[in-house]
Amino acid sequence: MSFAIDVNILLYASDASSPYSDRARSFIESCMAQNEVFFLGWPTVMSYLRIATHPAVFDHPLSPDEAMSNIETLLNLPHVRFLSEEEGFWDVYRATTAEVPTRGNLVPDAHLVALLRQHGVKTLYTRDRDFLKFAILNVRDPFSLDLNKT
Numbered sequence: 001m002s003f004a005i006d007v008n009i010l011l012y013a014s015d016a017s018s019p020y021s022d023r024a025r026s027f028i029e030s031c032m033a034q035n036e037v038f039f040l041g042w043p044t045v046m047s048y049l050r051i052a053t054h055p056a057v058f059d060h061p062l063s064p065d066e067a068m069s070n071i072e073t074l075l076n077l078p079h080v081r082f083l084s085e086e087e088g089f090w091d092v093y094r095a096t097t098a099e100v101p102t103r104g105n106l107v108p109d110a111h112l113v114a115l116l117r118q119h120g121v122k123t124l125y126t127r128d129r130d131f132l133k134f135a136i137l138n139v140r141d142p143f144s145l146d147l148n149k150t
Contacts, residue, residue: 004039004083004116005031006126007047009142014052014070017059020127020143027125027142032077041083041115043108045071083119092118100133113137 005028012024031038051057052067062070074080093114096102102110113134116124123138124131131139 001123002037002039002121003123003125003140004041004112004121005044006112006124006128006131007044007051008127009125010044010048010070011051012127014048014062014067015058023143032074035079037079037081039081039083039116039119039121040074041112043111043115045082047108083115083121085115086118089114089118096134096136099135106130106133110134 009024009027012018012020013028015021018024048071049064049067052062052070053064055061075082093111096114096117097110100106100110109128109130112124113131113136116122117136122136123140125140125142127141127143131137
């Protein structure tokens with residue numbers, strides 16, 4: 001079974017002041033150590049680079065080089081795949097947003113969901129409960145399986 005990781009997990013792992021930092025780091029390390037294919041969408045990666053380096057968000061933001069190095073560590077793993085939009089993505093996005101009214105802050109979430117949908121990825125590890133609105137996903141909180149949808 002393959003899965004994807006949302007940006008919040010990556011951010012928690014990079015933010016030592018977060019109460020979830022240790023658990024996020026452990027979760028990502030376990031994903032890195034196993035051979036199961038896991039995915040990151042380019043929107044997730046770009047959000048990570050934007051937020052992890054932003055001084056208004058992190059008390060101690062990462063430098064651009066530190067943030068890019070974290071992504072490269074994942075990129076260099078043989079079982080990590082980066083997902084981007086392919087031909088027909090707009091139709092997938094429209095179908096996804098027809099099922100869940102989408103506006104404002106839900107737009108980037110719908111973008112990721114449509115990207116996962118286009119590539120057949122059904123499981124997303126995240127702490128963002130907004131993803132529960134998308135019935136096509138198996139949303140899992142890596143810190144609490146209570147969020148797990150069946």
